[in-house]
Amino acid sequence: MYGIEIDEQYKCCNRVHNTADMVIEAGGVKIGGGSFCMIAGPCSVESEEQIVGIAKAVKAAGAGLLRGGAFKPRTSPYDFSGLKAEGLRLLSIAKKETGLPIVSEIMSSADLELFEDVDILQVGARNMQNFELLAQLGKINKPVLLKRGLGNTLNELLMSAEHIMSKGNSQVILCERGIRTFCEHTRNTLDLSAVPLLKELSCLPVIVDPSHATGISRLVPPMALAAAAAGADGLMIEVHNDPQHALSDGPQALTPEQYADLAEKIRKVRAVL
Ligand code: PEP
Ligand code: MN
Numbered sequence: 001m002y003g004i005e006i007d008e009q010y011k012c013c014n015r016v017h018n019t020a021d022m023v024i025e026a027g028g029v030k031i032g033g034g035s036f037c038m039i040a041g042p043c044s045v046e047s048e049e050q051i052v053g054i055a056k057a058v059k060a061a062g063a064g065l066l067r068g069g070a071f072k073p074r075t076s077p078y079d080f081s082g083l084k085a086e087g088l089r090l091l092s093i094a095k096k097e098t099g100l101p102i103v104s105e106i107m108s109s110a111d112l113e114l115f116e117d118v119d120i121l122q123v124g125a126r127n128m129q130n131f132e133l134l135a136q137l138g139k140i141n142k143p144v145l146l147k148r149g150l151g152n153t154l155n156e157l158l159m160s161a162e163h164i165m166s167k168g169n170s171q172v173i174l175c176e177r178g179i180r181t182f183c184e185h186t187r188n189t190l191d192l193s194a195v196p197l198l199k200e201l202s203c204l205p206v207i208v209d210p211s212h213a214t215g216i217s218r219l220v221p222p223m224a225l226a227a228a229a230a231g232a233d234g235l236m237i238e239v240h241n242d243p244q245h246a247l248s249d250g251p252q253a254l255t256p257e258q259y260a261d262l263a264e265k266i267r268k269v270r271a272v273l
Helices: 050-060 085-098 107-113 131-137 155-166 194-201 212-214 216-228 254-272
Strands: 024-026 029-031 038-042 066-067 100-107 118-124 144-147 172-176 207-209 234-237
Touching: 029 038, 038 050, 038 254, 050 066, 050 085, 050 254, 066 085, 085 100, 085 107, 100 107, 107 131, 118 131, 144 155, 155 172, 155 194, 172 194, 172 254, 194 207, 207 216, 212 216, 212 234, 216 254, 234 254
Parallel strands: 038 066, 038 234, 066 100, 100 118, 118 144, 144 172, 172 207, 207 234
Antiparallel strands: 024 029
């Protein structure tokens, strides 16, 4: 065996030989290495009016990137599964109108060419171990936001990052979004200790999604503040102009006003740190 031998199987992002934080750039926004990234937007893109309106509101509140699902993995095949290509087209309009780079989930590498204007490709929790998708994303030159699977360990998450990085694409952002536990009070259980641990084990930026972690909008602000205090490199938060009528994940969505209020508190927590 030549070169350095490393016990852990993940090598590309291992802290052992990457002491400096990795800084990833998406559409002019820096993620990691001390800059805090605020990603916000609806679970699903629903209409031009909806996505452009939310984009303007979250930008005014200080968000640096816009999220919006166009391809939606749903537990039930009868639920709204996204506007697909049309959703991505509407996201592009919102990007043009606000200048915010966009983040959207890709479920299949067959759709890659539709994502040309998308700045960060999101791999959802359900696809964290879709190794074929990870391999394809390893061959492109674009940041990937890799969400932790609901039943996956940190080692498995880092190995999934390795699947992407070992193919040549080192631009991976890790996202803790809650795991499945016996606790029934929340949609998932936010594993906040994952943040300092992942940052200890790897050089990759680590962000937190308190929306899917809790599933309950009133729990999003306290968990978001806790994540910032725990050293997260950013937050991805679902925001909807009319949560009660949202086509997906309404119960966990903040209104633009609630988001603006939270963003202000996040700035205060960051200032204390
Ligand atoms: C999402 O971000 O809309 C989403 C589906 O998240 P997750 O894959 O974490 O469930
Ligand atoms: Mn969602």
